[in-house]
Amino acid sequence: MARLTTVVVTLALLASSVAGFAAQPPDAHFSEPQVHLSRVFHIEPVAPPPIRSAPQLIRFPVATVRAISIPEVTIVAETPPAPEATVPPPFIAGEGPWMRGTRVAQTGRVDVYVGMRTFTPEQVRAIAPRLEELLRGNEERFGFQLNRRVSLAFYRPALAPSTDTRGIAYTEEGRAAVFYHPHEDIERALVVASHELAHHLQAQRYGDDAQKRADIVLLEGLATWITGPPWLARYDTSSWKQRARQIRDMGIPLRLLGVQRYGDNIAYEVWASFVDFLIERYGMEKLHTLYESGRGREPGSADYRGVYGISLNELAAEWRAWVETKD
Ligand SMILES: [Zn+2]
Numbered sequence: 001m002a003r004l005t006t007v008v009v010t011l012a013l014l015a016s017s018v019a020g021f022a023a024q025p026p027d028a029h030f031s032e033p034q035v036h037l038s039r040v041f042h043i044e045p046v047a048p049p050p051i052r053s054a055p056q057l058i059r060f061p062v063a064t065v066r067a068i069s070i071p072e073v074t075i076v077a078e079t080p081p082a083p084e085a086t087v088p089p090p091f092i093a094g095e096g097p098w099m100r101g102t103r104v105a106q107t108g109r110v111d112v113y114v115g116m117r118t119f120t121p122e123q124v125r126a127i128a129p130r131l132e133e134l135l136r137g138n139e140e141r142f143g144f145q146l147n148r149r150v151s152l153a154f155y156r157p158a159l160a161p162s163t164d165t166r167g168i169a170y171t172e173e174g175r176a177a178v179f180y181h182p183h184e185d186i187e188r189a190l191v192v193a194s195h196e197l198a199h200h201l202q203a204q205r206y207g208d209d210a211q212k213r214a215d216i217v218l219l220e221g222l223a224t225w226i227t228g229p230p231w232l233a234r235y236d237t238s239s240w241k242q243r244a245r246q247i248r249d250m251g252i253p254l255r256l257l258g259v260q261r262y263g264d265n266i267a268y269e270v271w272a273s274f275v276d277f278l279i280e281r282y283g284m285e286k287l288h289t290l291y292e293s294g295r296g297r298e299p300g301s302a303d304y305r306g307v308y309g310i311s312l313n314e315l316a317a318e319w320r321a322w323v324e325t326k327d
Contacts, residue, residue: 089108089132090108090109090136090145090146091108091109092108092109092146092147092148092149093149094149095111095149096110096111096149096150096151096152096174096175097111097150097151097173097174097175098151099111099113099151099153099175099177100113100115100153100155101113101114101115101116101153101154101155102114102115102121103151104121104124104125104128105124105125105128107128107129107131107132108132109132109135109146109149109150110128110131110132110135110149110150110151110152110197111149111150111151111152112124112125112128112131112151112152112153112154113151113152113153113154114153114154114155115153115154115155115156115159116156117156117158117181117182118154118155118156118179118180118181118182119154119180119182119186119189120182123186124154127186127190130190131152131190131193131194131197134190134191134193134194134197134227134230135194135197137194137228137229137230138194138197138198138201138226138227138228139201141225141226141228142198142201142205142226143284144201144204144205146197146200146201146204147204148174148204149174150174150175150176150197150200151174151175151176152175152176152177152178152193152196152197153175153176153177153178154177154178154180154189155177155178155179155180156179156180156181156182157179157180157181159177159179160177160179165179166178166179166180166189166192167179167192167193167195167196168196169196169197169199169200169203171199171200171202171203171204171208171211172203172208174200176193176196176197176199176200177196178192178193178196190230191227191230191231191234194227194230194231195223195224195226195227195231198222198223198224198226198227199211199219199223201226202214202219202222202223202226202291205288206288206291206292210291210292210294213294213295213296213297213301214291214294214297214302215291215294215295215296215297215298215299215300215301215302216271216297216298216299216301217256217271217274217299217300217302218271218275218287218290218291218294218302219294219297220264220267220268220271220272221268221270221271221272221273221274221275222272222275222287222291223268224268224269224271224272224275225240225272225275225276225279231269231272239276239327240269240272240273240275240276241273241276241277241322241323241325241327242327243269243272243273244269244270244273244323245323245324247266247269247270248323252266252270254270254319254320254323255270255316256270256271256274256299256300256312256316256319257299257300259271273319273323274315274316274319275287277318277319277322277323278290278308278315278319280322281318281322282308286307286308289307290302290303290304290307290308293306293307300312
């Protein structure tokens with residue numbers, strides 16, 4: 001039975017540049033996030049969120065081994081030793097939600113679609129295995145595996161909800177899309193796709209309700225942190241602490257609130273560096289608790305004092321001091 005459900009859309013918005021700040025701004029700069037954007041869809045009621053307990057590494061069933069007929073004469077002594085048992089690649093059976101366009105690939109966990117006037121179906125089919133690799137990297141960093149199959153589509157920018165939107169995750173629906181012109185860099189699109197998959201990991205780990213009221217500092221900071229090295233590689237750096245120093249060296253003050261005026265990519269990276277600091281100093285479990293304490297999208301809505309015993313301002317001062325310490 002269909003019912004009206006408000007779907008909160010997590011947007012990864014990318015502007016074409018951050019004028020004056022990046023020496024060579026990548027094309028994947030986020031604009032003001034429209035995190036309050038809600039859309040109303042007629043959709044099936046969503047299944048209840050998975051039972052949440054940490055750690056959430058889910059064991060996948062061992063790959064099915066088909067019975068094979070054994071030849072009548074088997075010389076056991078000459079049979080080469082069986083290879084070491086290997087962990088099968090993660091796999092979620094079934095189909096992801098339908099999306100517009102053509103489904104060109106199904107990886108272990110992702111159905112991959114492509115629309116018209118973006119990358120070609122051949123290009124998208126060719127990079128599909130990379131999505132699965134990026135997803136696995138995300139899962140290792142986050143300590144949680146995807147438990148529902150998702151669909152991800154490559155579309156032309158004209159189909160984006162706003163002109164500078166490069167990626168969007170409809171986490172309650174299990175869908176995501178990235179928006180690129182035919183001759184743009186598909187590697188950039190992959191990083192954005194990975195960031196959208198990180199939002200799906202968040203939603204599945206914390207549940208739709210917590211995801212809807214997540215503090216944007218943590219929503220985007222953590223999703224960017226989860227995306228990790230492929231994101232940082234654009235800046236020729238390998239750590240969020242270094243990235244924060246690069247941003248500071250551009251003359252941008254390291255502040256958690258108001259940083260969006262410098263562009264969404266800068267905000268997301270500053271927040272990712274703050275998340276990195278929180279995880280390094282206080283551990284992942286507290287971060288999970290903090291994430292779930294969000295009271296809305298406003299920056300700073302989570303209960304920092306309740307979780308860490310000090311205010312967001314005090315934590316921010318600790319973070320700025322940490323940024324100056326050696327890697
Ligand atoms: Zn995002």
